[in-house]
Amino acid sequence: MKYEAVIGLEVHAQLLTGSKLFCGCSTKFGSEPNTQVCPVCLGMPGVLPVLNRKAVEFAVKMALAVGCRINPRSVFARKNYFYPDLPKGYQISQYSEPLAEHGHLDIDVDNTTKKIGITRVHMEEDAGKLLHGEGPEDANYSFVDLNRTGVPLIEIVSEPDMRTSDEAQAYLKALRDILVYLEICSGNMEEGSFRCDANVSIRPIGAEKLGTKAELKNMNSFKFVKEAIDYEIQRQIDVVDGGGKVVQETRLFDSARGVTASMRSKEEAHDYRYFPEPDLLPLIVEDRLVDKLRNEMPELPRAKRERFAGEYGIPEYDAGVLTASRALADYYEATVKATGEPKVSSNWVMGEVLRLLKEGSGDVKDCPVSPQSLAGLIKAVKDGVVSGKTAKEVFEEMYRTSQPAEEIIKAKGLVQISNEDELARIIDDIIKANPDNLERYRAGKTQLLGFFVGEAMKATKGKANPQVINKLLKEKLG
Numbered sequence: 242m243k244y245e246a247v248i249g250l251e252v253h254a255q256l257l258t259g260s261k262l263f264c265g266c267s268t269k270f271g272s273e274p275n276t277q278v279c280p281v282c283l284g285m286p287g288v289l290p291v292l293n294r295k296a297v298e299f300a301v302k303m304a305l306a307v308g309c310r311i312n313p314r315s316v317f318a319r320k321n322y323f324y325p326d327l328p329k330g331y332q333i334s335q336y337s338e339p340l341a342e343h344g345h346l347d348i349d350v351d352n353t354t355k356k357i358g359i360t361r362v363h364m365e366e367d368a369g370k371l372l373h374g375e376g377p378e379d380a381n382y383s384f385v386d387l388n389r390t391g392v393p394l395i396e397i398v399s400e401p402d403m404r405t406s407d408e409a410q411a412y413l414k415a416l417r418d419i420l421v422y423l424e425i426c427s428g429n430m431e432e433g434s435f436r437c438d439a440n441v442s443i444r445p446i447g448a449e450k451l452g453t454k455a456e457l458k459n460m461n462s463f464k465f466v467k468e469a470i471d472y473e474i475q476r477q478i479d480v481v482d483g484g485g486k487v488v489q490e491t492r493l494f495d496s497a498r499g500v501t502a503s504m505r506s507k508e509e510a511h512d513y514r515y516f517p518e519p520d521l522l523p524l525i526v527e528d529r530l531v532d533k534l535r536n537e538m539p540e541l542p543r544a545k546r547e548r549f550a551g552e553y554g555i556p557e558y559d560a561g562v563l564t565a566s567r568a569l570a571d572y573y574e575a576t577v578k579a580t581g582e583p584k585v586s587s588n589w590v591m592g593e594v595l596r597l598l599k600e601g602s603g604d605v606k607d608c609p610v611s612p613q614s615l616a617g618l619i620k621a622v623k624d625g626v627v628s629g630k631t632a633k634e635v636f637e638e639m640y641r642t643s644q645p646a647e648e649i650i651k652a653k654g655l656v657q658i659s660n661e662d663e664l665a666r667i668i669d670d671i672i673k674a675n676p677d678n679l680e681r682y683r684a685g686k687t688q689l690l691g692f693f694v695g696e697a698m699k700a701t702k703g704k705a706n707p708q709v710i711n712k713l714l715k716e717k718l719g
């Protein structure tokens with residue numbers, strides 16, 4: 242029997258608001274445990290939640306970015322369960338009436354575009370964090386840090402439209418890129434600001450009916466998401482081929498062993514005793530607000546990528562790399578504006594700029610060479626002032642010192658020698674010093690041209706204009 246996998250993803254994204262969803266506590270990451278808490282997020286009796294307006298705006302922006310319909314009225318509900326990181330004993334979430342529904346996201350896998358349905362985008366609060374075995378004495382401690390309790394999240398639920406781990410990965414990356422472009426989420430998977438649960442089932446190819454799914458948790462990188470899904474698909478195939486049945490359950494991915502293992506049988510919605518949160522009014526999102534937010538939307542990654550390829554005539558690949566972040570795309574566009582050379586600028590930004598940035602923070606905002614300054618160097622190459630090879634050295638120096646290209650070229654005496662008379666004299670000397678190779682060249686061993694070019698470069702410390710050298714050598718050797 243041949244099977245196909247069916248995958249649906251539930252993504253939680255932490256919103257970059259300064260304060261929590263229902264209280265004024267800070268959301269700053271990495272503070273001393275339990276220093277960013279108050280009676281509201283600690284769930285003390287009698288306190289009242291107050292909804293964070295910024296969080297609503299961020300959630301609406303994301304919902305719009307993935308083509309959702311914004312429900313003018315949505316309702317917060319209590320999802321009841323006991324866990325030590327949940328002091329209230331319930332999580333405030335949205336359930337039967339979410340903020341937004343019926344969206345989609347286009348992904349590109351293997352040169353084809355596929356539309357993945359998005360069921361809903363809703364708002365909820367995060368729980369705290371448990372730290373196991375990090376105690377001062379031994380591993381028998383568990384600690385509770387409630388700083389994260391009440392931090393705003395959006396949950397983005399997909400339709401079961403993906404068929405491979407590659408599609409799931411592409412979907413996740415596209416979602417994260419949008420969140421980061423919107424500047425509403427850091428997208429940091431390691432810190433847990435962007436988390437994914439993957440629902441996976443298999444069915445015989447051609448079957449309509451969905452198989453029983455397992456829900457995978459605990460994958461804190463794109464690579465682990467892919468590994469976990471691939472492992473799980475094969476595990477389910479083995480179960481079914483072995484005559485068994487897949488059971489509905491939650492499984493944890495163990496990245497050290499590359500396997501998923503059962504955590505608990507899946508709880509049903511009725512286990513949570515959902516009911517409308519009595520302390521919050523329904524959330525009314527007016528058209529006026531939606532229109533305002535729609536107008537504020539930046540150009541999104543896919544649109545930018547397509548525009549770069551079209552407007553600048555650069556390869557799709559370049560457009561993808563250059564639009565990886567808004568800041569990098571802005572840097573590139575400013576360089577093109579200053580040089581009028583889209584492809585040459587792309588080569589420089591994708592090449593030297595990204596190479597040196599990766600040795601540091603990787604963030605183009607930290608680049609000591611401005612686009613205007615880079616343009617100065619690109620112009621120096623175009624005008625034949627320096628060779629392409631020397632230009633790379635100049636760039637490194639610009640990066641280290643923030644000096645303009647012209648100054649470095651002048652100070653280091655790197656100006657390229659293009660003067661034919663001067664180069665002819667140098668070549669004559671080289672030919673005179675190598676009579677044997679001259680003879681062999683003339684006897685037909687024309688590969689020796691490379692030897693002579695090398696000698697000329699050595700004699701000029703790499704400053705000779707290679708085009709002129711090649712031309713002169715061919716004339717003289719022949």
Ligand code: ADP
Nearest residue numbers: 247248249250399400401440441442451452454
């Ligand atoms: P639950 O109530 O168990 O959370 P939902 O219907 O809310 O299930 O779906 C949760 C996620 O699981 C969604 O992303 C959905 O697309 C996906 N999903 C639902 N059924 C399946 C299935 N049979 N196989 C794979 N994914 C599924």
Ligand code: MG
Nearest residue numbers: 251398440510
């Ligand atoms: Mg669900």
Ligand code: ZN
Nearest residue numbers: 264266279282
């Ligand atoms: Zn608080």
